Amino acid sequence: MADSPHVANGAIVLLVRPDQHASTRSLRALRRLRKTSGPLHGGTANVAAVDIRELDRRALATLGAVIAQVGPDQLRLPTPCADWTLHGLLRHQVSENRGFAAAAAGVTGDLRAWDQGNLGEDPYQAYLDSADAMTRAFTEDVLDRSVQIREFGFFPGRVALGMHVLDCVVHGWDVAQSIGVAYDPDADLVHYSLKVAARIPTGAPSDDRPGIPFAPAVEISAGAPALEQLLGLVGRRPTAS
Secondary structure, eight states: OOOOEEEETTEEEEOOOOOTTOOHHHHHHHHHHHHTOOOTTTOOHHHHTSOHHHHHHHHHHHHHHHHTTOOGGGTTOBOSSTTOBHHHHHHHHHHHHHHHHHHHTTOOSOGGGGOOOOOTTOHHHHHHHHHHHHHHHOOGGGTTSEEEOTTSOEEEHHHHHHHHHHHHHHHHHHHHHHHTOOOOOOHHHHHHHHHHHTTOOOSOOBTTBOOOOSOOOOOOOTTOOHHHHHHHHTTOOTTOO
C-alpha cells in the first residue's frame, strides 16, 4: 500500500500535497464529503456498522477479478501509478497483502514483512495466495487489536482493513486502465472507499506528516458518479484515458 497515514489524536490522517489548481467546485465537494464522514478511528455509526472483514474480502475479490485478466505480455505496461509498471503494481499489492497478514499475526518492527511480493510464474495465483493469507489472518479478534502497519505506526485492525479496502478499490481501477478492461466495483465498496478517501486532508507535508499516499485531488465534474469522485480524490483522472 503506497498510503502513508499519520496518527493525530488517535485518528488516522492520510496526507497529500495541496492542489493549487483544484477547482472551487472540487474543494466544496471534498468539504461536503468530510462533513458526512467522521474520523476513521471508531468511525460514524454507518461506517462502524459495516462488516469490514466481509467488505475487505469483496474488495480483494474485485481486484482479483481484474488481475485475472492480465496477460503475461502486459506486465510491462505503464499504470496510472507513475512509479510502477503493471508488474510493479501487482507486486506491490501482493506485498501489501502479505504485510497485512503478518501485521495481523502480530509481526512488528520488521519492514521486510511488507516486501514479500514474489509474483513467480503466475502473478494471478500469487495474488490469490496472498489474499487468502490476509483473509485468514484477519480473524474477528484482530479487529479491535492494535496492529503495526509498515513504518506508519499502530492502528486498530478494523481501521487497517478500511485502509486496505480503499487501496484495493483504487488499484483495481489502475489495473483495469492499464489493460483496457471495464471496471465496475459494487456501489457499497465505492461509497465506503469514498468515505475513507474523504478524510485525506490538504496541506503540505512536514516533518511530522511526511507521507504522500496519493497524487493531489483533481477536478471532477459536479454530479459525477461515486467512482469518479473517489478517483478524483486520490488524484486519478477517470476521463483522461
